[in-house]
Amino acid sequence: MLDVDILYRNYSGTIEELLIDFDPDSFRYEYEENEKRNIQLTVFLTNRNSGIYKGLSEEAFLIWRGQIFTIKECNPQQEGTIQFKEIIAQHISFSCADHVQYNLVEQERVYDIWQYLSHGHEGDELGFTIEARGEFPTIPMSSVGRQSLLEYVQTAAEKFGGVFYANNKHLVIYSPAEWYKYNGIDLRYQFNTDTVKLSSNTYNLKTYVKGFGKTKEDGTTVEAIYISPNVNKYGRRKADPITDERFLYSESLQSYLATKILDVPETSIEIVYKGNEPIGENEQLYLVHETLGYESMLNLKRMTLFHPYTNKASEIGFSNRITDMIDIQRQVHRRYNNMNKRLESTRYEMEQVTGIANTALSGDIVGEVT
Structure with missing residues (x-):
């Protein structure tokens, strides 16, 4: 199957055909x-695809690049004599939301990522498999259960610090070291990109965090506090405690x-x-x-790909959730501070020059009056 091809499969899996007469744009x-x-596209009704067109409905499947997507939205429309359906299909891995672990483990205990995922996967009848690749910390948790397998997977990615990416129904959590790969691609402004949009906010800015480590044999727990140097600028903003x-x-x-809080604008x-x-x-x-004065290695967080026939450029996005763009933020932060220092220096020099000029001018005027 070519990279441009999309297959249609009915819900029961008895029919699978090449999808034709969709709009590449x-x-x-x-x-x-x-x-x-997700993938989304518009399919037109023609004399060639009437059978498939009729079957395009919620919970049927589209297959692209070997991955299965479940149709979640199908909106039939007509403009004049033209009939078409606007479709949004979600990767089949997200249907693990249909398995729920009703059992609840209330007491607090320390979980490794495999124990946590296994508890959510227990009793699954939908054909999902789970895997964790890489090294992860252990995390103390209480009241574990009574949520869907999707919530388990997304919580595991958040709490243990990983990336959820599935091969169809095989659900995998990767450690950052296992997931991110540098393949030699550099992004350089006006070489292979001409649009760069930078935005920042302070919603998640923190300058103070307390952490708890291992409990020793004498019952004491290792504790530490980190206070950012930026506390002088932003004040004491406390982050949630971290246990590891x-x-x-x-x-x-x-x-x-120090690596777990964001002490500059996000x-x-x-x-x-x-x-x-x-x-x-x-x-x-x-x-x-x-031009903007920064360079850094970035981890991709978002992307939008278009059909190869359209020759549209891909859109990619990055976010500095703690570790991803901390270098960029600090470069921007330093650039801002340096700019302010230069402005202050220039302002001081201008004041000095103005003062000298005013003194000289005042002397000239007095001399003329005399």
């Missing part, structure tokens, strides 16, 4: 890390805490990529933007 694949993998039993010493725990970047190299969901890309 309407096709888009949208990915957002841990949250979204891997740490036996407060010094190493404190160093770890930054996101949206880029239109015009290069020829294909970009995957796990891509690391090196961004260089001389």
